[in-house]
Amino acid sequence: MPTVQTSAELYDTPEHHAFRDVARKFVQEELAPRAREFDEQGRIDKSVYRRMGELGFLGIRYDPRWGGAGLDWSYSAILFEELGFADNAGVTLGISVQTDMATPSLHEFGSDDLRERFLVPAIRGEMVGAIAVTEPDAGSDVAGIKTRAVRDGDSWVINGSKIYITNAATADFLCLLAVTDPDAGYGGFTQIIVPTASEGFSYELLDKIGNRGSDTGLLFFDDVRVPVANTIGDIGRGFQQQMMQFQDERLVAAVQANASAEHLWEITRDWCKERVVFGKPLAKMQVTQFKLVEMLTRITADREMIHACVRRRVRGEDATKEISMAKLIAGRTSRAVADECIQLHGGFGYMRESAAGRGFVDSRLTSIGGGADEVMMQYLAKMVGL
Numbered sequence: 001m002p003t004v005q006t007s008a009e010l011y012d013t014p015e016h017h018a019f020r021d022v023a024r025k026f027v028q029e030e031l032a033p034r035a036r037e038f039d040e041q042g043r044i045d046k047s048v049y050r051r052m053g054e055l056g057f058l059g060i061r062y063d064p065r066w067g068g069a070g071l072d073w074s075y076s077a078i079l080f081e082e083l084g085f086a087d088n089a090g091v092t093l094g095i096s097v098q099t100d101m102a103t104p105s106l107h108e109f110g111s112d113d114l115r116e117r118f119l120v121p122a123i124r125g126e127m128v129g130a131i132a133v134t135e136p137d138a139g140s141d142v143a144g145i146k147t148r149a150v151r152d153g154d155s156w157v158i159n160g161s162k163i164y165i166t167n168a169a170t171a172d173f174l175c176l177l178a179v180t181d182p183d184a185g186y187g188g189f190t191q192i193i194v195p196t197a198s199e200g201f202s203y204e205l206l207d208k209i210g211n212r213g214s215d216t217g218l219l220f221f222d223d224v225r226v227p228v229a230n231t232i233g234d235i236g237r238g239f240q241q242q243m244m245q246f247q248d249e250r251l252v253a254a255v256q257a258n259a260s261a262e263h264l265w266e267i268t269r270d271w272c273k274e275r276v277v278f279g280k281p282l283a284k285m286q287v288t289q290f291k292l293v294e295m296l297t298r299i300t301a302d303r304e305m306i307h308a309c310v311r312r313r314v315r316g317e318d319a320t321k322e323i324s325m326a327k328l329i330a331g332r333t334s335r336a337v338a339d340e341c342i343q344l345h346g347g348f349g350y351m352r353e354s355a356a357g358r359g360f361v362d363s364r365l366t367s368i369g370g371g372a373d374e375v376m377m378q379y380l381a382k383m384v385g386l
């Protein structure tokens, strides 16, 4: 019986159950046992992407024409609900970059040639992608980015830098957002696929406090030349396309945060049943019971909210408002849960080997990355007419 039980008719078909079984087996047998190894090496082996490609996990919603499974958001949600139990948020983050952050625009707006060259191998797990938006002087304010792509005949010549980029060292290509016309306002940005083997591209790795299972870096572009044919969609539509791509990123971030909170809650419940203080298990103290059930209530309520977003996406409806709310609450709940869980673990929770300790630092990211809580609230305030 799953810990979080929702009105999940969304997932209640034999096909969904079969998909979850395969995802669970993969996570439990192939990822969770290697969680510490990924943390120590600070990146995900490329073989993990290839294996996920074989299992059909890297193109769940993508057109079968490009090797995708042609399924809907409910299957993506199942995959990331299971990945929350991989015991390594950094690994889940790296995978979600590939599936829901670096490739949705390419699938939606890329030319057939671009899809052949980058999307098909990404879906097979033969190429790894990264999403390169944030810059040293512009994160929340995406329109403040400065990285320039200047047209020279059939090429873009790119100069600038990007920071905090997941999969920086692992990626074979970047989905880059660059300024192509500084005088055109929101019409002056373009999404461009940049192979990381391009001359003039380099990176430095950054040392993170959490999510250590995938690499994060600072990227440099020094006269990097790529064909104009690597443009995703229309020149000048990059900002709008990236805003659409953010919807997948934010929904997957909410699912991840919520599932990781459920996993941490289960670990903490088991710990509280075992750990004896003042002559009885922690779980027999009413104060502990109240903490645990209150956390579970919040996780379950967030799951319902997330499922509402998934339902809207499955029906093809706009879910911008609901996704902003879901990312906001899932991020906040996951850090509140992680704070209680580390407390209930006592000194052991403070050890790196403890899931509670890792969960405490890992969970902090959702409220910052992919649009901070304040950015979600800024959108929401606008959307409700404030």
Ligand SMILES: Cc1cc2nc3c(=O)[nH]c(=O)nc-3n(C[C@H](O)[C@H](O)[C@H](O)COP(=O)(O)OP(=O)(O)OC[C@H]3O[C@@H](n4cnc5c(N)ncnc54)[C@H](O)[C@@H]3O)c2cc1C
Pocket: 097, 130, 131, 132, 133, 134, 135, 137, 138, 139, 140, 141, 163, 164, 165, 166, 167, 208, 211, 216, 365, 368, 369, 370, 371, 372, 373, 374, 375, 378
């Ligand atoms: C581990 C990790 C992985 C990441 N991976 C990627 C990646 O793969 N690709 C990528 O492009 N980026 C990535 N990022 C960057 C991430 O998306 C940015 O850090 C985030 O968008 C915030 O931008 P910033 O760091 O520049 O903070 P700033 O924009 O400087 O904001 C600082 C703080 O100001 C507050 N704030 C922001 N806006 C408002 C507002 N309107 N009102 C009030 N307060 C506000 C928020 O609390 C925010 O945290 C990653 C970050 C981390 C830490």
